[in-house]
Amino acid sequence: MVDATTSPLRSAEASPHVHALAAGRMRASVRPLDGGRLASLWREEPGGGRTDVLVPLPETGFDPLFWPKAGTYPLVPFSNRIRGAAFRFGETPVALAPHPAAAPHALHGFCQMRPWTMTRHSQVQVEMRYRHAPESAPDAWPWEFEAIQRITLDASGVTHEIGVESRAASPMPIGLGLHPYFAVSQGDRISFAADAVWKADANGCGRELLTLTGSARLHDSRHGEDEVTTYHAGWGGTASLDRRDGTRVVIEANAPLDHLVFHVPAGGRYLCLEPVSHVADAFNLAASGKAGTGARVLRAGEAISATMRIELA
Template sequence: MSAIELGQARLTFLPQVGGAVASFTVGGRDVLRAAASDTVDALAAASFPLVPFCNRIPHGRFVFDGREVVLPPNLPGHPHALHGQGWRAAWAVERAEDGEALLSYEHPSDVWPWAYRAEQRFVLKERGFRAELTVINTGEAAMPAGLGFHPYFPRRPGETLTAANDGVWLIDTDVLPTVHHPGPWEADWTAGALVEGHGLIDHCYTGWDQRAVLRAPGQPDTVITASPECRWLHVYVPPGADFLCVEPCASRPNPFGDGDTGMVVLQPGERRSIWMEIATA
């Protein structure tokens, strides 16, 4: 496990587990949900990268530039390809010192038939950190790409989430988007809503303004900000769990579906980057 520190802030990594963050603490307090020392699945980590697409591709099937691609399922018991390849691969630590870290992953063409390099750059601050996620097309053909972050936060008593948005994608039983619902649904995050007291929330919110705040009585706020490309905010609140996810994303679920999904096309040698900052008051 690698780590970087700056003042009271400490960020640890599980590079072999999907390039995941293992923990982020300020003054010994967990700002992100801490992973167990023996964690072997990014889903049990503090945060992990979404590259080169976010969320689910229905049955892993899509067509790009006249080419049909079929990706195998990568979540046990689930029929759809999820979150790309980065979270299921081992990453290399190229640097981890002086409050900064660089992790990298080289993907050869395989069932995802495009080679790419992914990088995560972390910079610690006194009470937060900045993560930059980059994908570079290292192949010889144009490649589709989408990026996102998947941080987990401890769920605190009385916690609220405030995040401006203009609507939400409703989902089916496979958590695939169905129709876009304008305005508030289930929980009005724009007004600042309690995290508790809802059914399953595993939804993608549109029109996000790249700022979200988690607030709990008597405790420091947690503020999540992101780059302008992150126009979607995925919120995951499983009933009865001790965590929630607030995920800045530059593409939406079903990334090869109709309409504006946020996916871009990278020519050979081109790159795309997004960033996220997490800070505590």
């Protein structure tokens, strides 16, 4: 779990709608009430312009079910799809709310659709928490937990920590990750390596894990307008985005974020490189006996945490 006791931040009595961060020429904004989002990340340039690393979140409000494709949001307590919005964990059947954008499946957990509480803040760092109480939440996730994010800006980038601690009396399944929308243009180069790829079905759910060898492990593509979504496993923890404007963005993540979702929408307006802990529909795949899904279990009082780093090199 991310340790809040070592932070020099001051406690916040209330959560403002937007909190600005500044370090050197780097700038960022965080919106706890809008799903705990890192809303923008950019570098101020000497000539007075700015280089956006992430697509900036619009300043206007939005329907939590139809969020803007911008910023970075947390994926808790699972990432991507759960087939049919239902799964069984041991003897416990779980029926979730289908997401309108992926119906009849559930999508990306639900923490990005809830307000988070900013618990500490400074000029360069924000800490925020979300407490899930099943009896008061409008979904059917039956386990209590607390999620925490800590976003720290420095002169070359941002470090984004995310963690979950179980407050449930019984074991609970868990998945987590982060979902950034990178600002890109046609021809930008994306590179990373991975040991395997999950074949997906027409519903966007994982189906079969395929091991990669030799040059097949290396992903090296140019950003374009064609829609593509691929699920990678055992990625090396480092990806690079070399933009045609001369900016080089390096994305790093540690375990348990050992899966990576690569997504380009039709038209190529943005790029998603999502470090996550499991493949789409991991809970159902694991229950059926599939190996390598990344599905994990937290017992009472246990915690899991991970870090993503975005740096301008």
